Amino acid sequence: MGLVNCSKCGRLFGTENDDEILCLRCKEEGYESDFKKVREYLYANPGADIEEVAEATEVERARIMRYLREERIEIVDEENALLHCSRCGKSIKTGRYCASCEADVKKELSGALDTMRKLNEKFQKPAAAKKTTDIYTRNITDKK
Numbered sequence: 758m759g760l761v762n763c764s765k766c767g768r769l770f771g772t773e774n775d776d777e778i779l780c781l782r783c784k785e786e787g788y789e790s791d792f793k794k795v796r797e798y799l800y801a802n803p804g805a806d807i808e809e810v811a812e813a814t815e816v817e818r819a820r821i822m823r824y825l826r827e828e829r830i831e832i833v834d835e836e837n838a839l840l841h842c843s844r845c846g847k848s849i850k851t852g853r854y855c856a857s858c859e860a861d862v863k864k865e866l867s868g869a870l871d872t873m874r875k876l877n878e879k880f881q882k883p884a885a886a887k888k889t890t891d892i893y894t895r896n897i898t899d900k901k
Contacts, residue, residue, distance in 0.1 A: 791816045792824060804833050828852045 761772055763780035770780040779787070794814040799805060802813075811818045824830045825840055831851035832840060840849050844858040854862060 788820070791820055792829060795821060795824060795830065799830060807839060825851055826853055 759772055760769055761777070762769055763783055764778040765783040766780065768780045768782070791814070795810055795816055798810055798814050802809070805813075807818060807821055810816070811821055821830075822840075825832065828851045833850075840851070841847065842849050842855040842858050843853045844862070845855060847855045847858075849855050852859070
């Protein structure tokens with residue numbers, strides 16, 4: 758891991774590879790400004806394909822795909838060759854899963870969560886009996 762200065766703001770940041778030239782904060786600023794460019798272009802040109810959007814906005818195709826996966830934008834056409842369900846391969850408009858696979862994943866995850874809760878309750882140690890230590894004092898008087 759190396760330390761480099763951000764080429765945009767000059768901040769020092771840690772990096773795993775030497776190809777990174779922007780700190781996380783500057784990357785995120787660029788990410789949001791790129792999203793605004795893509796969104797505005799799509800409002801003005803509904804139905805534009807990804808290549809057209811990438812060329813017109815000068816935003817990388819991979820970044821536009823990330824916006825689709827994050828459900829920030831969606832494909833207008835019902836059938837497309839661009840975005841597919843990660844589980845079954847069905848054509849989708851946005852996100853990672855089609856509606857049926859998303860429901861299945863939610864059901865599986867909630868079932869796993871219930872199982873973990875039951876196991877946790879089963880193996881959880883009972884609370885130890887509270888031990889109290891009473892301190893008694895007595896008056897000591899001198900007897901002469």
